[in-house]
Amino acid sequence: MLARLHQTDRQHKKMTLLRNVGIPIVLVLCNPGAALARHAVPPIRPALPPAPPARPVVPLPPAVPVHPVPVLPIVVRVTAASLNVRRGPGTRYAVIGTTRRGVQLTVRGASGGWLKVVTPRGVVGWVSSNYTARVR
Numbered sequence: 211m212l213a214r215l216h217q218t219d220r221q222h223k224k225m226t227l228l229r230n231v232g233i234p235i236v237l238v239l240c241n242p243g244a245a246l247a248r249h250a251v252p253p254i255r256p257a258l259p260p261a262p263p264a265r266p267v268v269p270l271p272p273a274v275p276v277h278p279v280p281v282l283p284i285v286v287r288v289t290a291a292s293l294n295v296r297r298g299p300g301t302r303y304a305v306i307g308t309t310r311r312g313v314q315l316t317v318r319g320a321s322g323g324w325l326k327v328v329t330p331r332g333v334v335g336w337v338s339s340n341y342t343a344r345v346r
Contacts (some may be wrong), residue, residue: 283316283317283346284316284317284344284346285314285315285316285317285344285345285346286314286315286317286325286327286339286342286343286344286345287312287313287314287315287342287343287344287345288309288310288311288312288313288314288315288337288341288342289311289341289342289343290311290341291310291311292308292309292310292311293308293309293310293337293338293341293342294307294308294337295307295308295309295327295329295333295335295336295337296335296336296337297335297336298336299321299322299324299326299336300322300324300336303336306333306335307329307333307335309329309337313329313330314330314345315327315328315329315330315337315342316328318334320339321336323338323339323340324336324337324338324339325337325338325339325342
């Protein structure tokens, strides 16, 4: 007896049943690869899509190194008629106040010819060291 079966679950069960009864079965496949494909392992697909190309890294401007002053307070006197007190060590920083000749400033740090100072009114800012003289 010839049983022509396709590889579906229902027909596979019939084939198994006929075999158990003792009827010989000849399997004729229309597509031999279909029987193998049923038991084949599916291809592995990546879980995530590929990452987009990296953006160019924009370098940050260099940090301004601030060198701390020794433990003893250093005091400087303003030698210019008027001296700008700035937000940072350089002329590109905003002016946050001014001070006059003879005023004493307490130094908190230094960077490239600029002094981080505290004014008598408590304002913390930066002044050019070219217009100061050390008192102590």
